[in-house]
Amino acid sequence: MSVSTLPLVPETPKVSGTGASAETWPWSVTRPVDPRAGYVHGHSPATVATAFARGSDPDYPDWLRHVQGVGECRRPIRLSGQIHVNNPAGERMATFDTADMPDGVIYTPCGNRRASVCPSCSEVYRRDTYHLIKAGLTGDRWGIPPLHDHIAIFLTATAPSFGPVHRRVVDVHAADCRNKDGCTCRASVCHPFGRACPHGLEQRCRERHSAADSRIGQPLCLDCYDYNAHAVWHHEAPELWRRTMIRFDRNLDRLGRTHGVELRRKYAKVYEFQHRGAIHYHAVIRLDGRNPDCPDAIVAPPPVITRAMFETAIRDAFATTTHTSAPHPANPEGWPITWGAKGLDVKHVNAPGGPTIDLNHLAGYIAKYVTKSTEATGRIFTRLDELTIDLHATPDTHLGRLIRACWTLGETEGWHRLRRYAHQYGYGGHITTKSRGFSVTYGFQRAQRAIWRRTQGHPETWDDQQAELVITELGYHATGWITTGDALLARTAAAQARTYHQAGLDALTDEATNPATPAPPHAA
Known part of the structure; x- marks a missing residue:
């Protein structure tokens, strides 16, 4: 499913999320807004008129329930088609057509991780990452055992100087x-x-x-800065990380053979853009033991392995791993690819007697970067093409020259990823990567959230066999809200629901701490 990258409607800057191809609301407005009145409470007359038309329609409650799952998504995906329900014998029992639903479509969140694109969906992504990282550090949830006896290190690896x-x-x-x-x-x-x-x-x-x-x-x-080397390092950074982890695994194998034990590492990492336009990695690496009778079990490392040994193995891997990029017409010998000369910033997690690192703070620190892109550099781009490259690749700016270097080097066969990710200065790796077994996956968390919603908070009633009897035949219809008024109403309803929910939580907290305090009527 592809998401439209069309610009937002310029006449409604206060209500984002409406696609440029948004249709005009076909119904007549009962109480039209005078266009000469200008903006009303920060919204244009068109926004107020379409919101009033939607809100005054008798089917408005049904529409509001229909879009409830989208929340405050700025650019929801509209799907159209049919949903079939079969019985265990494979016979079709019922068919639901989106043509009979409000607006003739099903709304689903866009799921974009960037806060600059969709704050609502990026917050969901950030929270998923937070729980993923925290579960990989503390355990004791989702079938993961407690991990407080495991050795873990939080490190930051930077790019070299250009x-x-x-x-x-x-x-x-x-x-x-x-x-x-x-x-x-x-x-x-x-x-x-x-x-x-x-x-x-x-x-x-x-x-x-x-x-x-x-x-x-x-x-x-600007003329002394090596923009080609900067772009190529971004192109090769995922490969450099892979080779570093291979070297690290060899160091662990050597360490394990020396002490007669078996070791393995699990990690999760994210990247962050610096002001100069280069990335650096933030990673949590956890050391596990190995149970020969159950290879998939998560067990603590043997006590004979100390934190100093673990740190030495990591530092050696990052200090010694290097390789040379493939040849390019701009540099037939290739570019040397190494980590920054300043070394690693290493902090121990759960170190007894050492500096205390709050695991909640650490998980939140890592999770906040998944919602960011190139904002630290002062630029926010979408993918560039032949029509837009000249607008951004200006020769008198640092980032313009870096983008031009990516675009020029990307002309050569085998280097096309530099052009594809020129808006990210040549870096095209995933924002979050992790080892298998470090924690649960994003797919697992999304499935748990879907089960909670479908069972209305009673996941114990979920039956996977019944879920397999629902067959969806949905296709892409459009992106964005139909009108800016719909976007305003949906965001307002989501904000009110969030406020109501928070008021209920606050009332329960007050009642637990002070039973004599009566709960507010709306939270009862």
């Missing part, structure tokens, strides 16, 4: 500093020393940049 850029380094943060984007701690001097480059520009900067300084990540000299 040229000096403006930077902000804080040696010591204040005790109350929590937001790195709004950090006001005293930073070090950007580049205190440096000579003039061959292009006549001084390779030094005596300023202490603030967190909001737009120059952070910009090269000191």
Whole structure:
């Protein structure tokens, strides 16, 4: 199923989620809004008129229940077709046609992970990632045993330098500093020393940049920066990670043979874009033992293996893994692909007597990156093509030159992924990857959520055999709400439902902490 990338309707900037091909509402408005009245409460007359027409229709409650599952999705997918229900013998018992439903379609959330595209769906993705990471660190849920006796490390691996850029380094943060984007701690001097480059520009900067300084990540000299190497490193980064994990597995095998035990690692990682347009990886790597009688069981590593041994094996893998890219007409010998020279940032998880890392905070820290893309660089793109490349690949900007490098190198056979992902500066890897057995999967979490909704909160009544008797024949119809008024009503109803639900939770909390406090009427 493909999702339309058409721009939003320009006349309704306050209600996003309506496709550019949205149809005009066919019904006449009972109380038309005077177009000369301008915007009403921040919404255009067309939005107010279509919302009033929908809300005054007798079938509005049915429509509201029909779109309830979409929530606040900005650009829901509309599906049309039929749903068949069979009996255990395979005989058809009933058929439901979307033509008989409100709007003649079924609405489903877009499922986009980027907060800049759909905040509602990205929040669901973030929460799924949070629980996935937390289950892989603590266990004791979804059939995973408690994992507090397991050794785990949280690491950050960065890209190498492709040229000096403006930077902000804080040696010591204040005790109350929590937001790195709004950090006001005293930073070090950007580049205190440096000579003039061959292009006549001084390779030094005596300023202490603030967190909001737009120059952070910009090269000191655009002509000195190696944009081809930057683009190729993004192209090869997934392969570099794969080779690093192979080297790490060999180190673990060697360590296990030395102490007469069997070891294996499980990991989950995400990537984040830096201001300079290069990615770095955040990963949680967990060390497990191996039960020869049950290879799939998750067991704690033998006590003979210490955290220092585990960290040494990881550092050696990242320090020694390197390879050379395939030859390219721009560089027949290929580019060397390595990790950043500054080394790894390693923190131990659940270390007794050491620095305490809050597992909830760590899981949330990793999960927040799955909703981001290139926002840190100041650019948010969709995929580029021949018509739009010249608008973004400007030669006088850092990111423009990087995009142009991806587009130019991607002309060669075998390097087309650079063009496909030029909007991400050549990086086309998955935002989240993990080992089998680290935790549950996204598919498992989505299935559990679907069962909860279909059983109305009673998953114990779910029968997989009955679910197999439902056959769907649905196809793509369109993307987005039919009118901007529909988008406004759906988002308002979802916000009210969320507020009502939260009020009920607050009332239950107050009653548990203070039984004498009466519950509010709406939460009863």
